[in-house]
Amino acid sequence: MRTIIGPALSVAALLCCSACSDSGPPGYQGYVEGEYVHIAAPIGGRLQKLQVQRGQTVAARAALFSLESDEEQAARAQAEQQLKAAQAQLADLRQGRRSPELEVVQAQLAQAQAAEAQAAQQLKRDEDQFEAGGIARAQLDDARANLAIRQARVRELAGQLQVSRLPAREEQIRAQDAQVAAARAALSQLDWRLGQKQLLAGQAGLVVDTLYREGEWVPAGSPVVRLLPPGHVKLRFFVPEPQLGGLKPGARLRIQCEGCPAELAAQVSYVASEAEYTPPVIYSKDTRAKLVFMVEARPAEADAARLRVGQPVTVTLP
Structure with missing residues (x-):
């Protein structure tokens, strides 16, 4: 199960009114989102051992949690x-x-x-x-x-x-x-059922949250660990219609954020096909700049570890 969670920011707050300067490339305000991976067992049981904590970074195939399995072993x-x-x-x-x-x-x-x-x-x-x-x-x-x-x-x-x-x-x-x-x-x-009582991380990532404590009963299919792999971190920002022409999936972007050690790079992964708009206006040639399109970009996995979900960023277009 994957859930996309991001701050409830309005479109108007996300759109930068103009470029930073006449000579430099345009920059837009955005934020970081995460597509979480919820780790659950297909078989219910009592949580015997929770082997990770919130904020911990785990490697692929690392043990996450185990449910009691006395019945399956017998x-x-x-x-x-x-x-x-x-x-x-x-x-x-x-x-x-x-x-x-x-x-x-x-x-x-x-x-x-x-x-x-x-x-x-x-x-x-x-x-x-x-x-x-x-x-x-x-x-x-x-x-x-x-x-x-x-x-x-x-x-x-x-x-x-x-x-x-x-x-x-x-x-x-x-x-x-x-x-x-x-x-x-x-x-x-029975070997398969026994194996489902010990869950491993399918890929490396950050443990965002643990949803049960040891000793609690975990229903079948109920997530116990919420994981955020580096490849599931993305940026979301909005671009006015006049500047949309040069943006296509694969385009390179530059990212700046407070606390980041240096300028980071990202790559456009999605450009919305439908326009959104800032506070309602009657469309005309004079107000077309108020139409915006949502754009998503993916940072490199090495840079994704430096970003946090909900963190504001400034995206500079090429």
Whole structure:
């Protein structure tokens, strides 16, 4: 938010009635204005620390104030743990079962293979006994069924071991990957909120005012520090219509003021397109000099630090 504040000077008081001398360039009275930058947090909170004072000059990226952030820090810690849990679950889905679980299945498979071998030997003995007439067919059928059961068990455990070595299905992995992305986005959002509780100066400037004290509640969007960067200092003066022709944006001016160490320079940044006037008159060729146009100029940043908002200045045209 930017606010332009200048003294409530009348147009008549700003306009110098004539040039300082017939031989010198015309000079006009004006004043200094400032376009303030209001520093506010987009999130409300209690003002924990105010790190600047009125009248202090701060550099770019200097700390200005901080709001209490206990709630945001706790929420961030929770979001960080949720992200770690989601990442661990995703890694588990991609790796398949753990080694101890695989060892259990391998042991079961070895046991089933041993049982299969035993059932095969028993079937061979029963077949020999059946050919010799030593056993009934029913016993031979039981031996064959037992071998088939053992073989099926071996195939089951071999397939289970193969599946255990595989990661989870692609759909499950994609779903968990989305959960990780959501947790990471939530953490980023909380990092942003936490960062908004500590405000820095976007550019160097003068701290014109502080609007809250430590311990007070600051609503969201409410300015706490009012800053005036050197590039936001400007001069405002009024020029009669006859002398307006030589003034265009970019024109160089000279500035004089009380207390200034030397003559300062400025550059025209704006010339009004509409005329204003001194106390009401009926327009005629004889009174056209009473029509004035507002002109704004920007001093160099090095010179702007020597000027104060509301300070009267004398502007000399080229």
